Amino acid sequence: MYCALVEPFPSPSYSLVEYSTDRLEQLESLVVSIIEEANKTTAQKVVGLKQCKFCDGLAHCDEVAHTIQEEALSVIQPDEEEYCNEVDINWSLEVALLAEKWAKAVKERARDYISDGNEVDGWKLRSSGNVKSISDANLCAERITDTNQLGWAEILSASSISWTKLLKVWMKKRNESGATLKRSDAVAELELILKDVLTEKPKAQSLVKSK
Ligand code: SF4
Numbered sequence: 001m002y003c004a005l006v007e008p009f010p011s012p013s014y015s016l017v018e019y020s021t022d023r024l025e026q027l028e029s030l031v032v033s034i035i036e037e038a039n040k041t042t043a044q045k046v047v048g049l050k051q052c053k054f055c056d057g058l059a060h061c062d063e064v065a066h067t068i069q070e071e072a073l074s075v076i077q078p079d080e081e082e083y084c085n086e087v088d089i090n091w092s093l094e095v096a097l098l099a100e101k102w103a104k105a106v107k108e109r110a111r112d113y114i115s116d117g118n119e120v121d122g123w124k125l126r127s128s129g130n131v132k133s134i135s136d137a138n139l140c141a142e143r144i145t146d147t148n149q150l151g152w153a154e155i156l157s158a159s160s161i162s163w164t165k166l167l168k169v170w171m172k173k174r175n176e177s178g179a180t181l182k183r184s185d186a187v188a189e190l191e192l193i194l195k196d197v198l199t200e201k202p203k204a205q206s207l208v209k210s211k
Pocket of ligand 1: 045046047048051052055056057058061062063064
């Protein structure tokens with residue numbers, strides 16, 4: 001049996017692997033044994049951001065709550081003076097990100113609980129109203145100009161143009177009319193045309209896990 005892993009971005013590629021029947025059977029029994037082990041009520045809970053963030057039990061998990069508590073206490077009363085070494089900060093960071101996920105899961109759990117008709121002392125659900133949005137910019141502009149109240153400049157002053165969407169539509173139109181633009185070509189064209197109105201700010205750096 002052949003399996004292919006197709007990766008469409010950034011440049012399309014695929015990798016192919018061949019499994020023999022024996023190997024597939026081995027893998028199947030390995031997966032089944034792992035699932036059986038995980039489904040046991042005595043299964044060991046292994047805390048880690050990688051797995052816990054996908055776990056439906058996160059808001060209920062005692063092991064996660066203990067880990068967060070332990071880590072918070074170790075910051076308040078570090079065992080070692082050299083608390084801020086690389087190893088500790090790695091784990092602290094992992095637990096901090098896990099605590100964010102845990103807090104979100106607990107809030108969702110409480111929201112579901114209250115919306116099912118239960119009470120949580122001191123808390124209630126409040127609607128923050130509705131958000132209005134324009135679903136069809138063309139039609140909106142047509143309707144507004146039909147009123148003869150606002151012109152194009154005024155309508156545009158109430159809008160924002162998305163660089164990503166503009167780039168997409170630009171590339172589509174140019175290629176439909178015979179050009180063979182890649183994304184980078186379309187970017188270069190638009191950057192030249194819009195050079196006096198295009199601004200660029202670096203995105204804030206975010207923490208990501210390196211492999
Ligand atoms: S949240 Fe708890 S049960 Fe779920 S994966 Fe993490 S440690 Fe295991």
